[in-house]
Amino acid sequence: MPKRILMDHDGAIDDLLSQLLVLTMPDAELIGVTVTPADCYIEPALESTYKLLQLMGKEEIPLGRGDYYGINAFPSEWRARPEIINALPMLINLPKSPDPYAYPSAPELIIDRLSAAKEKVTVLMTGPCSNLVLALEKAPELKGKIDEIVWMAGAFRTTGNVQTYQHDGSAEWNVFWDPVSSQKLVSYELPLTLIPLDVTNHVPVTKQFLSTLATQIDYKLSNLTGQLWALTLDTIPSYHYTYFMWDILATSYLAMPDYFTTELVKANVSTRPPNAGQTYLDDQGYVVKIATDVNTGYFYDYLLSQFKQ
Structure with a gap:
């Protein structure tokens, strides 16, 4: 029986790569995708999301539009990347996408998909968690329909990746x-x-990985993913950040959990400056599972294998 996956992402390059990766998994059934307007502008991100479904012959999978805007906005230059993605040669001439304003709201779609599910659902989040929380606040009885939530989020025993005013650098962006x-x-x-920076810091997007992926260019998905990853080299200026496989690593957990080292901890989240969004260990906090390590060689080989389709 395939694992039923409900995905919420926020439209950035690594989110869209993650969506493609889910669609290559033989033991996963993607039952819905919702998009949060965090690391994207929502209209082009919905277009990218739909085009990738088209490319994989899965355009019947329903999409939901996030209309909630968070407390701390992502930089606008990061959010504009889906415009470029929609112009890539493999995507630009696909049939026109639906009206981005015609989609149901993301919380509504989450409620609908969970309500209709006969088996428990795994929720994969590669952006902020707002849509899921909004859905569960409206229909708290649906918590029982969730088998597991896998979320790329947090930084526990490492520094965060938020560099902005009135912040001490302790938070990770999806939480912030x-x-x-x-x-x-x-x-x-x-x-x-949680798949936090503690473990995603182990898997940078390297030139060596891109070089190996390029040897598979005759395979459609290797060609497209190689183009997408190449776009990341200037998405975040290298003097500030290295681009890591944040969301892709979280997504791979669905298929290779045994290759991760995980730990049950008690944790909490700060909601106020100067450390708003910081995830921290707290003996008085709440039980969560966090990933602390991964077999990096197996992970990179897994990606190369999955995109050789």
């Missing part, structure tokens, strides 16, 4: 965008697995 919803989600004590 909406610290209040993040704190609520942790407090629910659902089966929550």
